[in-house]
Amino acid sequence: MAIKDLPKYKDIRNTIRRNGRYPYVGTACKDTIVIHHSLTAMKLAGSTPQAFANTHIDKNGWHGCAYPFVITWEGTIWQTDDLDRRTYHAGNTNTRSIGICVAGDFRKGKEKPTDAQILSLYLLIKELQRALPKLTRILGHQECPGYSWKNCPGDNWSYKDVVAGKFIATAKKNGWLKENSTWFYYANNVAKTGWHKDKSMWYYLKPEMATGWIKDKGKWYFLAANGTMQTGWVKDKSKWYYLNPSGDMVVGWKVIDGQWYFFDNDGSMKTGWLKHKNTSYYLHRSGVMITGWLCVDGKWYFFNPNGKMAQNAQLEVQSVTVNSDGSISQIN
Numbered sequence: 072m073a074i075k076d077l078p079k080y081k082d083i084r085n086t087i088r089r090n091g092r093y094p095y096v097g098t099a100c101k102d103t104i105v106i107h108h109s110l111t112a113m114k115l116a117g118s119t120p121q122a123f124a125n126t127h128i129d130k131n132g133w134h135g136c137a138y139p140f141v142i143t144w145e146g147t148i149w150q151t152d153d154l155d156r157r158t159y160h161a162g163n164t165n166t167r168s169i170g171i172c173v174a175g176d177f178r179k180g181k182e183k184p185t186d187a188q189i190l191s192l193y194l195l196i197k198e199l200q201r202a203l204p205k206l207t208r209i210l211g212h213q214e215c216p217g218y219s220w221k222n223c224p225g226d227n228w229s230y231k232d233v234v235a236g237k238f239i240a241t242a243k244k245n246g247w248l249k250e251n252s253t254w255f256y257y258a259n260n261v262a263k264t265g266w267h268k269d270k271s272m273w274y275y276l277k278p279e280m281a282t283g284w285i286k287d288k289g290k291w292y293f294l295a296a297n298g299t300m301q302t303g304w305v306k307d308k309s310k311w312y313y314l315n316p317s318g319d320m321v322v323g324w325k326v327i328d329g330q331w332y333f334f335d336n337d338g339s340m341k342t343g344w345l346k347h348k349n350t351s352y353y354l355h356r357s358g359v360m361i362t363g364w365l366c367v368d369g370k371w372y373f374f375n376p377n378g379k380m381a382q383n384a385q386l387e388v389q390s391v392t393v394n395s396d397g398s399i400s401q402i403n
C-alpha cells in the first residue's frame with residue numbers, strides 16, 4: 072500500500088486554495104510527525120482543510136493550509152501539501168516534521184476523535200513511515216519545543232495509544248471487522264493485538280491483521296495473504312524457507328523427512344557448496360545434503376555419512392567405471 076492507496080485518502084493538493092507555496096526543504100530532514108487537533112468542533116463547516124486554508128491565508132498570511140494532512144470526522148484523509156514542504160504548524164519543528172491535523176476539539180469536556188478518525192490516523196502514520204522510514208519521532212503539538220502551553224492535540228484522548236495500536240471503539244465492536252480495507256479483531260470493543268487463534272489457525276494482529284514476514288520475540292513467522300500463520304515449506308520471492316510446527320522460521324541445520332537441509336541466517340534454504348564451522352558440505356539444488364561421491368565441475372569429492380567433505384583421507388572405493396580413454400566416469 073502507498074499513502075495514495077489508503078481507502079479514505081483524498082488528494083486535494085492541486086485544488087486547495089494557496090497563496091504562493093510553503094518553502095521546499097526536501098524529505099531527507101523529515102524525522103518527525105506532529106499531531107494536532109483543529110480546536111474547532113468536528114462537524115462545523117469550519118472543520119475542513121479548505122476552511123483551514125482560508126484561515127491560514129487570510130488571518131495568518133501564510134501560504135495555505137498549514138497541515139499537509141487533515142483527517143475529518145468521517146475518517147477522510149485529505150492531503151493538502153507535499154511531504155517535502157516546510158509548512159507552518161509547529162514552529163521550530165516545522166523543517167523536520169510533517170503535520171497531521173485530526174479535525175475536532177479534543178480538550179477535556181469537549182469531543183473525542185471518532186473511531187474512523189482514529190483508524191485513519193493509525194493507518195496514515197504507518198504509511199508515512201513506510202514512505203519515509205526516518206519518521207520515527209511522533210509528537211503531539213504540545214511536545215514540540217516552545218508549545219508546552221498548548222493543549223494540542225487535546226487532553227481528552229491519548230494519541231500515544233493510537234500510535235501504539237491500542238484503540239478502543241466507541242461503538243460496539245466484536246470479532247473480525249474489515250475497516251478501511253484492513254482486517255481487525257475486536258474483543259469487547261478493543262482492537263486485539265498479538266497472536267490470535269481462530270478455528271485452529273493462528274493470526275497476528277498489530278492490531279491490523281499481519282501478512283508476510285513478522286518478527287516476534289526474536290523469531291520470524293510467515294503469514295499468508297489471508298493472515299494465517301504458515302508451517303512447513305514456504306516459497307517467498309524465489310527462495311525456500313522452512314517453518315517449524317509452531318510457525319517459527321528455521322535457521323541452520325534441520326532434518327526434514329529424513330534429509331538434512333541448511334538454512335542461512337535469513338532463513339533461506341542453501342544450495343551448492345556450504346562452508347560451515349570450517350567444514351565443507353554440498354547441498355543438492357533441492358536443498359538435500361549430499362553424502363557419498365559427487366562430481367562438481369569435473370572433480371570428484373566424497374562426503375561422509377554426516378555430510379562432511381573428506382579431506383586428506385584414504386578412501387576405499389568399492390567399484391570404479393573406467394572409460395576407453397582411461398578417464399573415470401563413475402565411482403561407487
Ligand SMILES: [Zn+2]
Pocket residue numbers: 106107108212223224
Ligand atoms: Zn496544534
